[in-house]
Amino acid sequence: MGKGLLIVISGPSGVGKGTICGSLREAAPEITYSVSATTRKPREGEKDGVNYFFKTREQFESMIRNDALLEWAEYVGNYYGTPRDFVEQTLNQGKDVILEIEVQGALKVKEKFPQGIFIFVMPPSLDELRVRINNRGTESEESIRARMHVASQEIQLLKHYDYAVVNDRVELARQRIQSIITAEHCRRERFLADLQKWHVEV
Numbered sequence: 559m560g561k562g563l564l565i566v567i568s569g570p571s572g573v574g575k576g577t578i579c580g581s582l583r584e585a586a587p588e589i590t591y592s593v594s595a596t597t598r599k600p601r602e603g604e605k606d607g608v609n610y611f612f613k614t615r616e617q618f619e620s621m622i623r624n625d626a627l628l629e630w631a632e633y634v635g636n637y638y639g640t641p642r643d644f645v646e647q648t649l650n651q652g653k654d655v656i657l658e659i660e661v662q663g664a665l666k667v668k669e670k671f672p673q674g675i676f677i678f679v680m681p682p683s684l685d686e687l688r689v690r691i692n693n694r695g696t697e698s699e700e701s702i703r704a705r706m707h708v709a710s711q712e713i714q715l716l717k718h719y720d721y722a723v724v725n726d727r728v729e730l731a732r733q734r735i736q737s738i739i740t741a742e743h744c745r746r747e748r749f750l751a752d753l754q755k756w757h758v759e760v
């Protein structure tokens with residue numbers, strides 16, 4: 559049994575990563591999702607261990623010290639991080655794992671796991687991103703400007719990713735990501751090791 563694929567879905571705040579992953583969960587239930595740890599407070603309806611592992615800052619900092627996180631980042635005043643053991647165990651069982659994380663964290667994963675598949679979700683345009691952040695109705699004009707500034711810097715980091723998926727429509731973006739995963743499973747490198755086990759010269 560080969561190792562599973564580590565698939566990192568990242569991109570600027572407001573681009574719709576969460577909605578695409580929600581659609582992917584329904585369409586591809588065989589894929590496992592990593593549940594992150596965070597110090598942010600649960601939103602209404604969020605459950606500990608399902609949406610996030612909700613931690614105090616002290617608990618989170620102890621996870622950092624114990625090297626229990628594959629990556630972590632501070633985002634808008636809170637810590638977010640990926641528990642390492644779950645990801646490693648799931649990959650070793652031959653299952654694919656998806657991380658839905660912000661851009662700084664994705665780049666840290668790339669340093670440790672260059673064989674991962676790094677997918678950057680793009681807005682159709684910066685104007686459209688502004689409309690989406692605005693439509694959440696939760697941000698002040700100043701916060702929208704700050705998020706737009708961060709987003710335009712984050713988009714410059716696209717060069718570190720393997721794929722760019724434009725989120726023009728959620729269903730289309732979800733299909734593109736599924737196609738990428740299928741194509742990655744068909745890479746010849748994944749089969750060469752097996753051929754050696756079959757004692758076939760390659």
Ligand code: 5GP
Pocket residue numbers: 570571575594595598629630631633638639640658659660661662663664
């Ligand atoms: P939210 O507070 O809206 O749930 O998440 C804020 C941002 O943190 C989103 O961009 C989300 O993708 C990102 N995020 C969630 N979990 C993690 C994680 O484990 N690590 C990192 N680096 N970012 C995360």
